[in-house]
Amino acid sequence: MGDGILPGLVKGLGTTARSLTRRTHTAEYPDVAPALPPRSRGVIALTEENCTSCMLCARECPDWCIYIDSHKEELPPTTPGGRARQRNVLDRFAIDFSLCMYCGICIEACPFDALHWSPEFEYAETDIRDLLHEKDRLGAWMATVPPPPALDPGSVDPAEVTAAAKPPRGAAGAGPRAGSAPRAGAGAPGRTRGDGPAARPTRVRPESPAGSDRAAGSLQGASAAAPERPAADRAVDATKPMPALGDTGSPAAEGDSTQVLPEVTPDEEGRE
Amino acid sequence: MNLVLAPWLEVVLRALAVLVAFLVLPLLVGQTEHKVMAHMQGRLGPMYAGGFHGWAQLVADGVKFVQKEDITPARADRQVFRLAPFVALIPYLVALAVIPLSPKVVGATVDASVVLVLAVIGVGIIGTLMAGWASANKYSLLGAMRAAAQLVSYELPMVLAVASVALAAGTLSLVGIGNAWNPWWLLWQLPGAVVFLVSALAELQRPPFDMPLADSEIVFGAFTEYTGLRFAFFLLAEYAGIVVMSLLFAVLFLGGWHGPFEPWVGWVWTLLKGFLVAVVVIWLRVSWPRMREDQLQRLAWVWLVPMALFQLAITAVGVVVFPR
Known part of the structure; x- marks a missing residue:
């Protein structure tokens, strides 16, 4: 028993006794909803109308977990004698959340604001294949996307x-x-x-x-x-x-x- | 007890009362440990079982243990392996039967109850030894050997500390010692009390003296191969041991049933003091790290035995100088 053991032991007792009287840090999650910080990354939501099937997100995705199918449609000319225009129509947009690592690069890459972060995170599944969210499910998350937080004081104008x-x-x-x-x-x-x-x-x-x-x-x-x-x-x-x-x-x-x-x-x- | 009962009925009732106390008090201590330890670590502890703050957590644990498969290893010494949990558990039941909560509230009145309690508690370790030997597992054997070494070291200071109290009271009966207690003993018997508490912790193999279990080194010591109900019995034995040691400490050193208010509430005082000691036992577990095997032995032989002998000398002087 060297020097300083006894004070150390007493200090240890004091520490535990003090934390006994203080509030606990336990998050009672299923009973009490967690207070998520702004810009929490829960799930990725899709605004289908904004998507032009440009494939930028799918190409930037490090996990290759975005699947996009589209075809071209011909639009009739708006003026008589005009040229018919072509337009991409989105057939399939799916994100496999069993592969996604929530880096958010797809959201950064999207030039048309078609992808958004939603703070919803309770979409666990018993079957891993159900984590592949097709575009209707991705679109349903849009309702949970919060409005963009206000700019910090002193930040650059948008x-x-x-x-x-x-x-x-x-x-x-x-x-x-x-x-x-x-x-x-x-x-x-x-x-x-x-x-x-x-x-x-x-x-x-x-x-x-x-x-x-x-x-x-x-x-x-x-x-x-x-x-x-x-x-x-x-x-x-x-x-x-x-x-x-x-x-x-x-x-x-x-x-x-x-x-x-x-x-x-x-x-x-x-x-x- | 003014009520006169048939002798056989009284025996049955007392036995039942002791059994109920034996099943309830350890669970109470266990639940207290769950909660106190959790809050000391900034957690909440069990919150679901039973609805209110997880009060039924240990009941749920018991149900779980009953449902589990009772496995006996193929190379084990089957008879000894199966018997071991009961050898570990029963001594504490016997000890609890003779520890008085007050002169009236006692399972069985025995003249030399101090000797009986100490002897019986020493038997419990044989259950651990049996378990370690019969499991045919090197970790079990290591744990059992450590437990045995620990018991040999700490039984001596413990007996010396108790001997000091018995000497001061002039009797070997727990009821007699409790009756002879007066507040000056808190000071007079202080070194003995410290020695008793430390060696009681070591006998119970509770942290910081849990080298025989040391789950980070030898899995779970002698209990490694146990499952289901037999494992639960070992755990129950540990918590029954805390109850027995805490009540013993309360009666020997804290005056048991001495306290304000009517004499008939004395048993409440004993329970209350015992509970406080149990909380201290839990507190020490939360706060202190495990001692190494050599530090364990050193503490016993270099510090506790001399301290206990010193206490014995003080007591002897006191008894001679201030005869009652």
Whole structure:
């Protein structure tokens, strides 16, 4: 019995006694549903309409567990005298979950968002052959696919938002011609979110054409956009009543929340 | 017991009561072990059997053991192999019969019950030895030999510790010792109590003294070849052993039925103290690693025997200086 054995033994007793008084870590799974983290990989769901049978997923799959059969169909010309078009029709789409290793490469590879992760995981079978999910079963999982989680604060804008925020080709020349202050990086791809409301581009503005009825407009307008940057709006209103909006007379832009306003000139944005 | 019964009826009733206690108390300790060990390890333990927090888990285990095939190995010494579980189990039944819960609540009143209990407990090891020898399996034999070596080492300090208490009380009767107990004994007999607890653990082959079973080394020691009900009897013997040792410790060192409230609730106090000791036995199992064979022997001969002798000397001085 060397030195330090007795304190060690007492410490051991203390540790076990302490954990006796604490909450257990047991997950009572069948009785209590587990709290799965977001983006849990349970099963792969298929939106059949989005699939073009391009075979990218099947080719990328490291396990070769995706089976796709398709044939070509001829579509009649849409205009008289036009050319008939061909289209892929999906006959079979199956994923063998007894082979799948849940790497998710097929979902990453799909260019048309036909494949999604669903957090459902309770599809064990007594016969391994039943783990081959055909397209109807894969399609049934779509109902369990959660909406995409919100972006983390500070993350890059989604690609479609960045693309929509880009000024159209006609407006691109306006900046140099006006000869104003340099753009504050507004709308540039890769700009991060959350760098203050004042620096944001005024790209989402469905509510009102003039500053006078701005309050009413924000009441009826998209509620997600309105409370985001009241400070910016107020700053703009103080200087001048949004000429861009008045000029275009934006009935076309109304209701389309991602529509960029074409005539927002760069010097205005710089002043914001 | 003011009620006068026919002698044969009284014997039958007492025997039945002891049998019921023998079947219920080990299960209670076993279930406590399930639950306490689980929570000490951050788990819940059995939750399904019986509905409420798995209270019937050990009953379910018993049913399972009954359903299993009773296998006797082809090369085994059949008679000895089949007899061994009972040799291991019965001594604890006898011991439980003479351990008093209070002066009135006792299965059988025996004058030298301390001697009887110690002698009978020593018989239990023969069951392990028989099992190990008859199994015709090297792991069984190794386990049995380790068990025997362990018993030889730890029986001595245990007997010395009990002798000290008997000396202090001036009687060999458990009822007499319990009656003679007073709170000062907690201090006076402390070294003896420690020695008794440690050697009781070793006799029961409970962790940290489970070298004879050592499932990571020798499968399951002497019980390797056993299945079904006979294996269940060995397990029952282990938990009955915990009950016997815990109650013995409660009566000898913790004053058994001494406690507040009416004298007639004394048996509750004994059971309560015994249960606490059983929980400590479980606690030690959860907390401490297994001792190596040489460490085991060293602990017994280098520490426990001298400590027990020292206790005996203290007791002798005490008895002479403060005669009752």
